Amino acid sequence: MxxxxxxxxxxxxxxxxxxxxxxxxPGAAERDRTGKFPTDLFRxxxxxxxxxxxxxxxxxxxxxxxxxxxxxxxxxARADASVAVSMSVTNSVCCFPILTFGSEEQKRRWLPPLAxxxxxxxxxxxxxxxxxxxxxxxxxxxxxxxxxxxxxSKAWITNAGLARTFVCLATSDPALGTKGISAFILDADxxxxxxxxxxxxxxxxxxxxxxxxxxxxxVDKDAMLGGEGQGFKIALATLDHSRLGIAAxxxxxxxxxxxxxxxxxxxxxxFGRPILEHQAIAFxxxxxxxxxxxxxxxxxxxxxxxxxxxxxxxxxxxAKLYASEMCNRMVAWAVQVHGGYGYSRExxxxxxxxxxxxxxxxxxxxxVQKMVIARVLQEQAKRL
Numbered sequence: 001m002x003x004x005x006x007x008x009x010x011x012x013x014x015x016x017x018x019x020x021x022x023x024x025x026p027g028a029a030e031r032d033r034t035g036k037f038p039t040d041l042f043r044x045x046x047x048x049x050x051x052x053x054x055x056x057x058x059x060x061x062x063x064x065x066x067x068x069x070x071x072x073x074x075x076x077a078r079a080d081a082s083v084a085v086s087m088s089v090t091n092s093v094c095c096f097p098i099l100t101f102g103s104e105e106q107k108r109r110w111l112p113p114l115a116x117x118x119x120x121x122x123x124x125x126x127x128x129x130x131x132x133x134x135x136x137x138x139x140x141x142x143x144x145x146x147x148x149x150x151x152x153s154k155a156w157i158t159n160a161g162l163a164r165t166f167v168c169l170a171t172s173d174p175a176l177g178t179k180g181i182s183a184f185i186l187d188a189d190x191x192x193x194x195x196x197x198x199x200x201x202x203x204x205x206x207x208x209x210x211x212x213x214x215x216x217x218x219v220d221k222d223a224m225l226g227g228e229g230q231g232f233k234i235a236l237a238t239l240d241h242s243r244l245g246i247a248a249x250x251x252x253x254x255x256x257x258x259x260x261x262x263x264x265x266x267x268x269x270x271f272g273r274p275i276l277e278h279q280a281i282a283f284x285x286x287x288x289x290x291x292x293x294x295x296x297x298x299x300x301x302x303x304x305x306x307x308x309x310x311x312x313x314x315x316x317x318x319a320k321l322y323a324s325e326m327c328n329r330m331v332a333w334a335v336q337v338h339g340g341y342g343y344s345r346e347x348x349x350x351x352x353x354x355x356x357x358x359x360x361x362x363x364x365x366x367x368v369q370k371m372v373i374a375r376v377l378q379e380q381a382k383r384l
Contacts, residue, residue: 020079031206046117060112077252082206094121120163160210181231192217203354250327257334
């Protein structure tokens with residue numbers, strides 16, 4: 001139960017919870033086994049308005065606010081984190097920067113197909129040698145007169161091979177550091193975009209993640225976001241926003257782990273009574289319940305901060321840091337509550353354990369989140 005939601009948020013929660021329970025959850029284990037991407041589910045999510053949640057109606061979106069979006073991500077992750085991450089990427093790292101930094105013409109051209117689910121979206125930032133140090137990227141762009149040309153390699157790109165529209169970061173000259181980075185809206189349906197085979201991942205197996213080579217990839221002259229040299233600023237603002245989605249994903253996985261543990265502890269008997277009645281298990285579940293509430297509180301606090309003018313880096317980093325670390329504790333505890341059965345693929349917690357691990361890594365590792373928070377604190381200390 002989540003308190004303090006308005007009528008629209010309650011409607012979104014009920015709708016997505018029903019969709020996740022009835023349509024997403026039943027195939028989650030099979031998709032994890034086969035790695036098959038659920039194209040049919042994403043078609044339905046487009047029809048439900050879940051792929052352009054905060055895109056205004058004038059651009060074909062649902063026109064919702066960030067809390068509704070987080071509720072949706074959490075409920076989808078509770079059913080299948082692979083579905084949640086692909087949905088979140090389209091919303092938060094593709095629609096969001098186009099909506100926030102795009103021109104009117106760019107919004108009208110690129111947002112409606114994304115919001116409807118006609119195409120999926122993605123974000124090309126990470127490279128083989130530029131992960132946590134995003135400023136070290138080496139993908140180059142050059143002016144070719146009537147268009148831009150991109151050359152380089154991108155790594156760990158979610159939705160690659162499926163999505164058509166990407167926000168892509170490149171530099172005019174690596175020697176310029178952050179000042180040389182610009183952001184582009186890239187149409188991936190062209191010969192210059194070379195997608196490698198999907199990575200064989202520990203978890204999130206139905207979500208596609210690939211290396212992408214850019215070899216003379218063309219970008220329309222009017223598809224640069226925010227002006228030349230504005231890419232690093234756009235990337236940071238996008239990550240501030242997208243980290244909220246990862247926090248929601250982590251909370252959803254953790255909630256599923258809690259649900260499975262509570263159900264198992266109720267039904268499993270040892271020493272003549274349900275293990276839920278043994279203090280060791282009961283106290284562990286009490287800790288899990290408390291950790292979930294704390295993570296949600298930080299997530300909603302960050303969501304409120306994101307609605308105010310200016311950056312909300314610390315709030316987003318705190319939410320992502322705590323929720324992802326909490327999630328990994330929760331799934332480990334869930335496996336422990338299940339005992340030997342938790343190690344079996346016949347039980348949901350085994351999949352949750354694998355899906356949870358990446359939440360402390362992508363969109364900035366836990367260490368990066370601490371760096372973000374520490375920098376704010378260092379500036380704060382100067383004013384004391």
